[in-house]
Amino acid sequence: VAAISSAGILCLLLARTFARLASVLPTGAGLLAYVSRGLNRQLGILIVTPYFLLMLLLVGFEARIVGELLAHFIPLPVAGGAILFLIITWAICRAGIRIGYRTQAIATWTLFFGLLGLSAILLLGAWQRGELLTRLLPSPPAFASFSAAVGQAFFLFMGFELLTSHAEVASKPAIGRALIGSVWVLTLFYAIVSLGFSCLAQLPTPANRGFFIPQ
Numbered sequence: 691v692a693a694i695s696s697a698g699i700l701c702l703l704l705a706r707t708f709a710r711l712a713s714v715l716p717t718g719a720g721l722l723a724y725v726s727r728g729l730n731r732q733l734g735i736l737i738v739t740p741y742f743l744l745m746l747l748l749v750g751f752e753a754r755i756v757g758e759l760l761a762h763f764i765p766l767p768v769a770g771g772a773i774l775f776l777i778i779t780w781a782i783c784r785a786g787i788r789i790g791y792r793t794q795a796i797a798t799w800t801l802f803f804g805l806l807g808l809s810a811i812l813l814l815g816a817w818q819r820g821e822l823l824t825r826l827l828p829s830p831p832a833f834a835s836f837s838a839a840v841g842q843a844f845f846l847f848m849g850f851e852l853l854t855s856h857a858e859v860a861s862k863p864a865i866g867r868a869l870i871g872s873v874w875v876l877t878l879f880y881a882i883v884s885l886g887f888s889c890l891a892q893l894p895t896p897a898n899r900g901f902f903i904p905q
Contacts, residue, residue, distance in 0.1 A: 691881045693839035694846070698877030701847045705873045708851045709866030716857035748848065749776075802879065809886025816889035825888045846880050847873065
């Protein structure tokens with residue numbers, strides 16, 4: 691939780707910066723436009739390209755998670771499920787099918803409250819077993835380990851700045867409020883889910899069997 695909070699503070703500073711940039715340079719190009727305008731186009735592309743590649747890797751990680759979930763329900767290898775997910779997604783994009791904001795919101799809130807609910811179940815289970823304080827107050831990690839945890843937590847916030855791509859169609863104050871509000875919501879969400887994972891690690895083997903959790 692401390693690592694996630696530290697990353698959240700850094701992202702709050704970034705959110706304020708992005709809010710200012712979105713008001714000064716309202717463009718859907720977002721990060722690429724900001725860096726290119728401040729430096730030059732060639733250097734901007736060079737700096738932003740690794741970030742875009744990391745976003746592609748993130749899509750691969752998400753596809754792998756989908757493959758893991760599908761393997762629980764259909765007789766399909768994990769890699770096969772991941773590739774199938776990517777092919778279907780590509781076909782939808784090629785067909786020009788647009789998924790409305792309302793559908794995206796419903797899917798996001800379902801995932802949001804689903805993971806919060808699972809985390810609450812795990813925390814309640816740890817409390818009933820008398821393990822909650824032990825899990826919430828572990829021994830302090832080494833500085834290097836904590837720094838690595840902050841880096842991993844920072845990765846969890848990746849993509850919140852994509853809200854700036856709406857600067858051409860939304861009001862500038864709304865963009866700023868959405869950026870800062872998103873970071874606050876994500877910080878709270880990841881903190882609670884991280885507590886749930888801490889308690890998950892202590893589940894005894896018999897209790898873990900049959901208790902399906904999409905890790």
